[in-house]
Amino acid sequence: MKVAKFGGTSVASAEQIKKVAAIVAEDKERKIIVVSAPGKRHSDDTKVTDLLIQLGETMLEKGEAEIELQEVVKRYEDIAEGLGLGREIVATIEADLRKRLEFDLNRGDSFMDLIKASGEDNNAKLIASYFQKVGLNATYLNPQDAGLFVSDEPGNAQVLSEAYDHLIHLRQRDEIIVFPGFFGYSKEGTLVTFSRGGSDITGSILAAGVKADLYENFTDVDSVFAANPKIIDNPVKIKRMTYREMRELSYAGFSVFHDEALFPAFRNGIPVCVKNTNNPSSSGTMIIAEREYFLNPVIGIAADEGFATIYVRKYLMNREVGFGRRLLQILEDEGLSYEHMPSGIDDTSVILRQEQLTDEIEERIVAKINEELCVDDVYVERDFAMVMIVGEGMHNTIGISSRATAALTRANVNIEMINQGSSEVSLILGIHASDADRTVRELYQEFFGGADETVQ
Ligand SMILES: Nc1ncnc2c1ncn2[C@@H]1O[C@H](COP(=O)(O)OP(=O)(O)O)[C@@H](O)[C@H]1O
Numbered sequence: 001m002k003v004a005k006f007g008g009t010s011v012a013s014a015e016q017i018k019k020v021a022a023i024v025a026e027d028k029e030r031k032i033i034v035v036s037a038p039g040k041r042h043s044d045d046t047k048v049t050d051l052l053i054q055l056g057e058t059m060l061e062k063g064e065a066e067i068e069l070q071e072v073v074k075r076y077e078d079i080a081e082g083l084g085l086g087r088e089i090v091a092t093i094e095a096d097l098r099k100r101l102e103f104d105l106n107r108g109d110s111f112m113d114l115i116k117a118s119g120e121d122n123n124a125k126l127i128a129s130y131f132q133k134v135g136l137n138a139t140y141l142n143p144q145d146a147g148l149f150v151s152d153e154p155g156n157a158q159v160l161s162e163a164y165d166h167l168i169h170l171r172q173r174d175e176i177i178v179f180p181g182f183f184g185y186s187k188e189g190t191l192v193t194f195s196r197g198g199s200d201i202t203g204s205i206l207a208a209g210v211k212a213d214l215y216e217n218f219t220d221v222d223s224v225f226a227a228n229p230k231i232i233d234n235p236v237k238i239k240r241m242t243y244r245e246m247r248e249l250s251y252a253g254f255s256v257f258h259d260e261a262l263f264p265a266f267r268n269g270i271p272v273c274v275k276n277t278n279n280p281s282s283s284g285t286m287i288i289a290e291r292e293y294f295l296n297p298v299i300g301i302a303a304d305e306g307f308a309t310i311y312v313r314k315y316l317m318n319r320e321v322g323f324g325r326r327l328l329q330i331l332e333d334e335g336l337s338y339e340h341m342p343s344g345i346d347d348t349s350v351i352l353r354q355e356q357l358t359d360e361i362e363e364r365i366v367a368k369i370n371e372e373l374c375v376d377d378v379y380v381e382r383d384f385a386m387v388m389i390v391g392e393g394m395h396n397t398i399g400i401s402s403r404a405t406a407a408l409t410r411a412n413v414n415i416e417m418i419n420q421g422s423s424e425v426s427l428i429l430g431i432h433a434s435d436a437d438r439t440v441r442e443l444y445q446e447f448f449g450g451a452d453e454t455v456q
Pocket residue numbers: 006007008009010036039197218219220221223224225226227228229230253254255256257
């Protein structure tokens with residue numbers, strides 16, 4: 001049995017959904033089909049999830065959002081028309097949206113999740129009805145009815161382990177199940193979404209839940225490439241990579257696969273295959289537990305922006321018992337998570353995602369660090385990027401860091417931070433965000449310049 005997830009670009013239009021139906025029809029093992037909300041049809045387009053966010057925010061702000069609602073309905077109308085489905089399904093979708101808008105606006109976060117999730121939920125209903133029209137024995141299944149229970153963290157749900165006790169029963173179903181991605185339900189029955197891009201997570205949970213032989217992740221590129229194709233022209237394709245490599249690279253900006261989506265598949269040993277809806281005969285990228293790495297110790301280079309660093313200096317910091325704990329406690333009290341913490345003898349930096357760090361929070365943290373830790377200096381700097389060089393073969397290959405730093409010297413990029421501590425598969429370089437693309441290009445040239453079409 002296979003679980004196949006089709007991302008936003010694969011279900012963005014009637015034309016794309018026809019390709020999806022053909023892919024499903026050609027392999028009887030494809031029994032569980034996870035779908036996203038309609039994504040971008042072209043580079044200037046807006047994803048339905050983003051339209052829904054505008055709709056929800058306008059509603060919260062003004063108490064009405066008819067224009068925004070009509071824009072969403074129009075997207076489904078175009079798709080339904082292109083699939084020859086008629087008005088009824090569009091009327092159902094519109095009624096569903098209006099009902100969601102009646103939800104308690106005082107529960108703003110849950111309201112936003114309910115609105116956002118309608119993108120996948122209504123698309124799944126629409127796609128199931130198209131599958132039936134073309135003769136596939138398919139049915140829509142709601143995550144609550146399937147028992148996909150998650151934690152009650154709006155916009156950031158985590159699957160609860162008991163969900164797997166329910167999901168295994170889906171194995172017994174004869175028909176093809178069309179399952180909306182991106183959300184589950186809390187034990188109290190509240191709809192909660194995963195973080196953005198989270199339909200990949202739903203697919204992985206279902207693949208683990210039904211103990212699938214394969215989790216196929218259909219997108220709009222032939223494979224995972226060694227670098228973002230928006231930065232590098234025609235980058236080499238990755239044929240095989242490990243869960244760890246994919247997790248590190250997706251964390252650092254390979255948006256093709258959500259970094260949190262690896263774990264359920266990994267824990268259950270289910271291979272993942274990234275494939276192209278527009279070119280399904282291409283073999284794609286296999287993500288597996290182990291691989292040989294005789295060709296190149298490095299498999300990919302990624303960069304992600306939006307990091308801030310809190311720099312703290314205090315003479316004899318190294319001898320002050322509990323300094324690190326107290327510093328992190330200040331962050332914890334503000335509900336902040338951190339990503340890295342490179343340290344010297346008398347100074348340390350805490351690197352975190354800057355979207356969490358509002359001006360208000362920054363002010364409070366700096367004041368607390370000064371007061372409670374009596375430091376010599378503390379300041380916050382923003383707009384850093386983390387560049388990651390990843391590969392299973394790196395830890396027993398000499399000279400990776402020196403090749404990386406030489407490449408950055410050639411690109412005239414200042415390295416703010418290097419971290420090759422605990423992870424055996426990656427080297428992280430902190431740089432200014434404005435240098436990110438230049439850095440990726442130079443590193444790509446260093447590690448893949450002149451390489452064959454594929455790496456594994
Ligand atoms: N290293 C990479 N390999 C492949 N695609 C990448 C990589 N880094 C970024 N991407 C981008 O990820 C996109 C696919 O992800 P996404 O837009 O989320 O697709 P979907 O709509 O299928 O969920 C590709 O079009 C590509 O631009």
